[in-house]
Amino acid sequence: MSASPVRAVAPAWLEVPDDANDLAGAVWPASAERGADDVLHIAGVSALALQERFGTPLYVIDEDEVRVRARRMRDAFRGAARRHGGDARVYYAGKAFLSTEVARWVTDEGLNLDVASPGELAVALAAGIEPARLGYHGNNKSTAALAHAVELGIGTIIVDSLDEIERLARVTAGRDAAQNVLVRVNTGIHAETHDFLATAHEDQKFGFSPDGARDAVRRIRETAGLRLAGLHCHIGSQIFGSAGFAASAERLVALHAELSAGGALDVLNLGGGFGIAYTRVQEPAVIEELADAIVDAVAAACERHGVPLPLLAFEPGRAIVGPAGVTLYEVGTVKPVALDGGAVRTYVSVDGGMSDNARPALYGADYSARLASRAGRGEPALVRVVGSHCESGDIVVEAEYLPGDVAPGDVLAVPATGAYCFSLASNYNYAPRPAVVAVREGQARIIVRGETVDDLLSRDVGAAPEKGDQ
Incomplete structure (x- = not known):
């Protein structure tokens, strides 16, 4: 039997999920779950509450996940040596x-x-x-x-x-x-x-x-x-x-x-x-x-x-902080693109991209994604999550299955972004770097302030006001 048009463009390792809303345990912080409202919660904090309070893109770090992984690493190597x-x-x-x-x-x-x-x-x-x-x-x-x-x-x-x-x-x-x-x-x-x-x-x-x-x-x-x-x-x-x-x-x-x-x-x-x-x-x-x-x-x-x-x-480093991080984005456009052979790939554009996660562009790194603001109801659809930058290589998630009703305004979560995303972040296209928010026991707090366009302009000598205007 020949491969279906969708499977023909999906990587061989990517299986069609039974439920495009599920959270694969090894990829997400241990505290990640869908609440009774079907919204993603991390350490007891709702993704919608995080978006409303801090905006997107947003780096979210589960403090207890970092601490537990640090302790396990310490105890594992000390115990083995002893x-x-x-x-x-x-x-x-x-x-x-x-x-x-x-x-x-x-x-x-x-x-x-x-x-x-x-x-x-x-x-x-x-x-x-x-x-x-x-x-x-x-x-x-x-x-x-x-x-x-x-x-x-x-x-x-x-x-x-x-x-x-x-x-x-x-x-x-x-x-x-x-x-x-x-x-x-x-x-x-x-x-x-x-x-x-x-x-x-x-x-x-x-x-x-x-x-x-x-x-x-x-x-x-x-x-x-x-x-x-x-x-x-x-x-x-x-x-x-x-x-x-x-x-x-x-x-x-x-x-x-x-x-x-x-x-x-x-x-x-x-x-x-x-x-x-x-x-x-x-x-x-x-x-x-x-x-x-x-x-x-x-x-x-x-x-x-x-x-x-x-x-x-x-x-x-990565093994301690990587799984503790989740990046939240807002979906801006959803664009189905017809490919040769009758296949369709849906491009889901978000309000971040290679400026907050350079790893896919640098290394061809693979990531996962899930709707965070709700549970989708459509059949799983093959998507490519892309950013807002002026580069065709501005890819956040090369290939993933999301519910077919993914739409503008949805909040999307990309897990395992605790390592190297913040560290490699840039201001490409004059994009301000996102804030970092720590979550723990139902509470959220900023640990690194997000940049603004005014912050970026403040470094541009030609944009500074004349002394007489100050």
Whole structure:
């Protein structure tokens, strides 16, 4: 039997749902549900109430979802390490989503925090996070940025090049206390992910090859102001399963054992990159099982190489905050488009787009969507959710089934937007970036104010009023 016209244009993984109003559990925050009024509620707060109070587009973050995931991550890796007589430390990767409130949530739950720029460092400090609890990443840290970090007493700097080591040598010269550093190593393990998300292969901007790492360690050890705390590796992002981590750990432990002959190395940082579900067909690993598998592999490698298990460190970001986020939009136009072969695709245009979620344009990332303001009554219809920007690639959800009666004025919710949507947001087409609202126990509050067009114009010198008009 030949495929139906609709199936011919739908991706093979996308099944026609029995109910186009259902909420796939792995994709949404645990608190997401349809109320008696058929409206989507997150942490007890109605999507319609959120739209009325804050407008759309709107980033919504379930605070308890973030906190629970942070605690689970901490307990999973600590528990796995302690089974082998060791310990583990978990850093929240701030690049996924960072605000002062989120920084406080994760550190309240026992996590440390990674930053990767002077701006992210400023947010962490504004949140009151102790500098000793921070790790500082980045492939091109300036001398000024390094000097500021050292002066603050930053916990660890992850060094990425010989140039950076020389800058640090100058910055730390004559200081009483040595600065802790980790050397970032490319283990050559190719994560099964988008090329732009795979970060441990050789031909990319981050880190050192094993031979380069040996040179870096030699230079650090002869620099009085630096203390080599250990090695670091990050194989990529949105990774399901433990095989890549285990293979990377084997190579990293071998190098750790070799370099330990020249002096103790306290820390082995395996990075992050644990995947989440963006669609109902994706099945991320249970974090406790993933932690056990990774730590078991590291412990076995340490035993083979005759070294004790070091303090292990991990850097999850997306896996903590991604599923906690939902973006709300208002539907503006609905346009059925006839395709070759008799198929029809319905374009559902919303009041946001690639300015608030760049991931589909950057990586071809898939997302899900559901009506949030009501339950639809029509038969499932294949739709493409698109934004309002002047780009044909301005796609929010490439393919989804929504009720066939989706209409202008509906509120649409896109789940799993807690990671990298806010972080990558732009002002393309002079679109103000949306507000971020935290929801918890039936209450909502703004944690990042949304921009206005006046905010954008205030930076345009030609639009500023003359002094006599002020």
